[in-house]
Amino acid sequence: TIRHLFKQIFKASLELQQDDHKKTLLVSRKDHPQDTVVMVGDEPVGNHRKTVVAGPCSVESEEQVRKVAESMKRQGLRLLRGGAFKPRTSPYDFQGLGEEGLRILRRVADEFDLKVVSEIVNPADMELAVKYVDVIQIGARNMQNFELLKAAGSVRTPVFLKRGMSATVEELLFAAEYIVSRGNRQVILCERGIRTYEKWTRNTLDISAVPLLKQESHLPVFVDISHATGRRDILLPVAKAALAAGADGIMVEVHPEPAVALSDAHQQIDIPQFEKLISDLRESGLLSESQDPASVASSGK
Amino acid sequence: TIRHLFKQIFKASLELQQDDHKKTLLVSRKDHPQDTVVMVGDEPVGNHRKTVVAGPCSVESEEQVRKVAESMKRQGLRLLRGGAFKPRTSPYDFQGLGEEGLRILRRVADEFDLKVVSEIVNPADMELAVKYVDVIQIGARNMQNFELLKAAGSVRTPVFLKRGMSATVEELLFAAEYIVSRGNRQVILCERGIRTYEKWTRNTLDISAVPLLKQESHLPVFVDISHATGRRDILLPVAKAALAAGADGIMVEVHPEPAVALSDAHQQIDIPQFEKLISDLRESGLLSESQDPASVASSGK
Amino acid sequence: TIRHLFKQIFKASLELQQDDHKKTLLVSRKDHPQDTVVMVGDEPVGNHRKTVVAGPCSVESEEQVRKVAESMKRQGLRLLRGGAFKPRTSPYDFQGLGEEGLRILRRVADEFDLKVVSEIVNPADMELAVKYVDVIQIGARNMQNFELLKAAGSVRTPVFLKRGMSATVEELLFAAEYIVSRGNRQVILCERGIRTYEKWTRNTLDISAVPLLKQESHLPVFVDISHATGRRDILLPVAKAALAAGADGIMVEVHPEPAVALSDAHQQIDIPQFEKLISDLRESGLLSESQDPASVASSGK
Amino acid sequence: TIRHLFKQIFKASLELQQDDHKKTLLVSRKDHPQDTVVMVGDEPVGNHRKTVVAGPCSVESEEQVRKVAESMKRQGLRLLRGGAFKPRTSPYDFQGLGEEGLRILRRVADEFDLKVVSEIVNPADMELAVKYVDVIQIGARNMQNFELLKAAGSVRTPVFLKRGMSATVEELLFAAEYIVSRGNRQVILCERGIRTYEKWTRNTLDISAVPLLKQESHLPVFVDISHATGRRDILLPVAKAALAAGADGIMVEVHPEPAVALSDAHQQIDIPQFEKLISDLRESGLLSESQDPASVASSGK
Missing domain, CATH: 1.20.5 (Single alpha-helices involved in coiled-coils or other helix-helix interfaces)
Structure with missing residues (x-):
């Protein structure tokens, strides 16, 4: 017919x-067709290497950051995150230490041979940022801040791009395209949960986004398990799910004393919880023993 | 202060x-505190045993069902699903074979020593249902059809209860409570994705629901990977994620010829795809070798 | 190209x-192409007549219902709602008075020459229902309870069909088609808000659904302002919006003493608030003076 | 107890x-407690005056803008919108004429004694912006671009702040607080629909947000009927709903030839449709005859 x-x-x-x-x-x-491996200094990210980005939600003091860094060093993890410029819902909430926060991160990272991942929120700060950070994070609220994406595209520092709060997977890819089309091909995508009506988690982790992104794109894909859930008690199974689904890594918020954290107090884990999480993941076989470049290369996929 | x-x-x-x-x-x-193990005849479900429920979306013919059943038998899988009463958006879509569909399922299941899982949609059909099925499925659209839940609570056949299209995890637990409080404690919970604005999947699989349900409830928790995604190409990573997150099993739609299926043609997999999926899951270690009760019992968690 | x-x-x-x-x-x-006018006894509904359906969430006692009915009579409103069979999230919440509730509604309605709108939740109750009610309500949770829709299609009593909690406008039309295709053409559609992440209202009233439904369908379209908002303080502007958008009527929950109501205590209004709402709506010109059939006919659109 | x-x-x-x-x-x-009236030059906005902001999605040429401006002048409407900096999902879509677009808007607005509303997307452009525009628009994608909000707070030009794609009403108020707390009290709030699973409209207009915002805040509240619906055929009823719900104004996209528009071709209306819309709204009594300050003042609320 x-x-x-x-x-x-x-x-x-x-x-x-x-x-x-x-x-x-x-x-x-x-x-x-081949996977992009993003080089964060000498640390390769992507191509099914499993990488952990960890650190406090906000940089509050050098001592706070150092405690997390020491723990990471001990565990063979190298990507240290920490917020210096904090996008907060209310103007009266703690807005971050700014450049001083970046300075702290850099100092501590250098001390422990770690790499710094930190969020930049103003296109004008891009030049400042590349002096201090190894990976520029673009947060969920700025995924469609196209001026910021363009600015991130004009530098040669790797970018960690989080999915917007209600962005589709396709829109995340277009946001990454803004960066890559300006010449910066070093982009890591990050699923961090989307906003729905489910109330028992802070966001709804869209686990299907992981294989979809891996299938559509050659860029590394991470899952931010802290923002996706907003609660500590299910971080382990959610991290396992992320890695089993093919994520190249996870991001997790760690604070020496979550109860007194200036932001995200409810979802950050303390150092013993962090070390337990990593050791449980390694035991499950979903995370390789150490992220020392040499050992990772030999452990393969 | x-x-x-x-x-x-x-x-x-x-x-x-x-x-x-x-x-x-x-x-x-x-x-x-202890996990409930639902006994489907001699087949135990729950307590971290990993179980696969598989079969066509709709029962269309005995030949169609038999082809799937043969494949299941070969693979040591025992829970055969198939829709006889189909809740369809349009009244002009295929509504299922009704009782004749149940009869086909029973006949084929008996032939291959399988158990039948099939959806019931009318409280008045509960008595009819228990003559034919080993597990009564209550679908997403009926999760808050409280009359149906009450009717399912009044029989002693296990119930496979799917989360509603936009139900919260808490509401799913309350729906299960309707059944259990009437005296039927044999309930399996199933996450099947919730409705969001993401367009590349049919629904958004809420993977966090799996550990949340396991934590809050003693009932077995499954994930319907077919409805959660609505596409074949990411079934394997999504199944891995479900099992890694702690699900006690998965449900998957299998049809000998998906292209001519009378419903859900896009998301059903054919038999070779099905056998590949199961063998890949077993290889990954997330699914045990065989669901023969003896071997499962020995493989442990 | x-x-x-x-x-x-x-x-x-x-x-x-x-x-x-x-x-x-x-x-x-x-x-x-022409608008369907649903005849509720001698009361016409639709074709831009503006109709108010009001009454308590749950029927609790004859005295409670009578107080609302008296007020409606005084105001020239004729469609009395009240829940006898209550679909409740928890099995431990008040489940309604059942047939006794319907009997109370009928008795009070007859006393004041009103019409009864009440929810039916079990296909098996349809015959019982038509003895007592003038309009069968099908609630949001049952919009895709297709057995109930089919049962409602087999009687000749008008049906008030609410949009499901996360149903699309298209799915609401298909649900109505289940009823109409069985031979019952007397269907009223009702938008009642959909589930989103906005927290200051119980649901998100999809006001665009009103003109879309009017455009696509010839059936009358209502808005349930109580469930759409879940709060009393914005009922007036929301009712105005609904009527201005072209709704043929509104539904509102009224209880003589909301504070002690057995369900929906937060969103029901008391009788003085109800009378103020109606008089404000009439003053705005969006609601005609009286719903006495004769006067409405003369007031036009 | x-x-x-x-x-x-x-x-x-x-x-x-x-x-x-x-x-x-x-x-x-x-x-x-008293309503804020935002003064756009000599044009007051707010306090239940009903204002229309209209113009093309993107500024494409002076001729295009002039055609819309002429029509506005004829109708006594004074707030001309037009996009010069366009936030687009894909980097390959038309990104706007930039400063040249602002120049065109200014020139045409001056010619017809209109006021310019245009979106700014980079904090660094704020000084440039205030040379050309009378109202700085902050779009949905930038509602939580806090650097942009801070920059808008540091100038004294009125700000038209749109609700984010999945922002709650509370978050919109906090975003406005960023601006006001920096010293710029001239903020207009705009509901423009939120992202849901409903497919027949581009977004879901949250009409309840209008009375909620009016109740919680003293700032003027608008509704962007074009983005809220994404379709022309329901603009009139949706505009009526917005005004009936208490909105202080509406925004609508108008293009001399929508079919060839470089953005939002589907939702823009042409000039005859625009004039019909305004005249229908005035006929309904929901929009006052002319927005000439004098006449509006006398028509009152």
Whole structure:
């Protein structure tokens, strides 16, 4: 029948269009089938290496950061996160230490041979940022802050790009495309949960986004298990799920004393909980023994 | 300060209330810390045994069901699903074969020593159902069809209860409580994705629901990977995520020829895809070798 | 270019398909351009007459219902609602008075020459229902309880069908089609808010659904302002919005003493608040003076 | 009982906290009960004056903008919108004319004695912006771009702040507080629909947000009917709903030839449709005859 015929043409043209569309993106696997490995200094990220980014929500003091860094060093983890510029819902909440926070991170990271991941929120701060950080984080609230994406595209420091609070997977890929199309190909994607009506978690971790992103794009994919859940008691199973689904790494918020944290007090874990989490993950086989470049390279996928 | 004091009282009273509240539910772990093992005939489900429920979305013919059953038997899987009463968005879509569908399922299951899981949609059909099925499925659209829940509570056949399309985890537990409080303690909970604005999957699999349900309740928890994703290409990583997060099993739609299926044509997998999925899951160590009761018991958790 | 050509074919075929699709539905305006007026006894509903359905969430006692009925009579409102069978999240919440509730409603309605709107939740109760009620309500949780829809389609009593908690507008139309295709053309559609992440209201009233439903379908469209908001303080502006958007009527929960109500205590209004709401709406010109059939007919649209 | 007592304390402390909390916000009505009237040059906005902001999604040429401006002038509307800096999902979509776009808007607005509303997306452009525009628009994607909010707080040009794609009403108020707390009290709030699973509209207009915002805050509240719906055929009823719900104005996208628009082609209306919309709204009584300050003042609310 004519109806059926049109249906066929319709589908053919739809696929044609979609094919066409995906082909044009630099972040797509279409023209770039092999996995991108983002080099954070001498630390490779991606290609199914399993990497842990950890650290406090906000940088509060050098002592606080050092305690986390020591623990990371002990565990062979190298990517230290910490917020110096904090995007907060209320203007009356703690807004971060700013450049002083970056300075603390840099100092401590250098002391323990770690790499710094920290969020930048103003396009004008990009030059400042690259003096201190090894990875520029772009947070969920700024995923479609296109001026910030363009600024991140104009530097050569790796970018850790979080999915927006209600962004689709496709929009996350387009946001990454803003960065890559400006010349910075060192982008790590991060699923961190989306906003829904479910109340027992802070956000709803969209686990399917992990294989979808891996399939559509050659970029490394992480899961921020702290923001995805907003609670400590399910971090281990959620981390396992993320890694089992194919994530190249996880991000987790760690604070020496979560109860007195200036932000995200409810979801940060303390150092013993952190070490238990990592050791449980390693025991499960989903995380390799050490992230020392040499040993990771030999442990393979 | 007075403000701080009130904050403390507020929190204390809030916890008190919540404690109080959860304590009253029969589905809660509070008064029943050990895992419930649901016995589907001689087949135990739960307590970290990993079980696969598989079969066509709709029962279309005996030949169709038999092909899936043969494959299941070969793989040592025992829980055969198939829809006889189909809740469909449009009244003009295929509504299922009804009792004839149940008869086909029973016949084929008996032939291969399998157990039948099938959805019941009318409280009045409960008596009919228990003649044919080993597990009564209650679908997402009926999770708050309380008359159906009450009817399922009044029989002694195990119930497979799916989370509603936009139900919270708490509401799923209350729905289960309707069944258990009527005397039927044999309930399996199933996360199947919730409705969000993400368009690349049919639903958004709320993976955090798995550990939350395991933590709050003693009932077995499954994940329906077919409805959660609505696409074949990410079933394996999503199944891995579900099992790694602690699910006691997965449900997957299998059809000998998905292209001509009368429902859910896009998401069903064919038999070779199904066998590949199961063998990949077993290889990953997340699914045990065979679900033969003896071997499962020895493989442990 | 070929791409542009395909785009045109694509769009043409898409429209063709959609046209085709909508044409088949009995609830569509395609084959039935004129508005359906549902006759509730001698009370016409629809065709831009503005009708108010009011009454307590749950029927608790004859005295309670009578107080609301007296107020309605005084104001010239004729459609009395009240829940006898209550679908409640928890099995331990008040489940309604059942048939006794229907009896109370009937008795009081007859006393004041009102019509009864009440929810039915079990297909098996349909025959019982039609003895007592003038309009069968199908609640949000049952919008895709297809057995209930089929049962409602087999009687000749008007049906008040609420949109499901996360149903799309299209799914609501398909649900109505289940009823109409069984032969019962007397269906009133009701938007009651959908579930989102916004926390200051119980649900998010999808006001665009009102003109969309009016445009696509010939059936009357109502808005349940109580469930849509879950709070009393914005009922007036929301009711105005609903009527201004083209709704044929509103539903509102009224209880003589909301503070002691057995359900929905937070959102019900008391009788003075109810009378103020109606008089404010009439003053605004969005609600006609009286719903006495004669006077409404003369007041026009 | 002790439980009841705690419930009372709980509620009391909860209210106390909330009271306390709301009291601190400068955008709140608590300490500022009277409506803020934002002066856009000599054009007052707010306090239940009904204002229309109209113009093309993107500024494409002077001729395009002039056609809309002429129509506005004819209708007595004075707030001309147009996008010069366009936040677009894909980096390959038209990104706007930039400063040249602002220049066109200014020139045309001056010619017809109109005021310019245009989106600014980079904190660094704020000084540039105030040379050209009368109202700085902050778009949905930037509602939590706190650096941009801070920059907007540091100028004295009125700000038109749109609700984020999945922001709560509370978060919108906090975003406004960022601006007001920096010293710029001239803020207009705009509901523009939130992201849900409903597919027949681009977003879901949260009409309840209008009375909630009016109740909580003294700032003017608008509704962007174009983005809220994404379709032309329901603009009139949705505009009526917005105004009936208490909005101080609406924003609508108008393009001389929507079919060839470089952005939002589907939702913009052409000039005859625009003039019909305004005249229908005026006929309904929900929009006053002319927005000439003098005449508006006399028509009152």
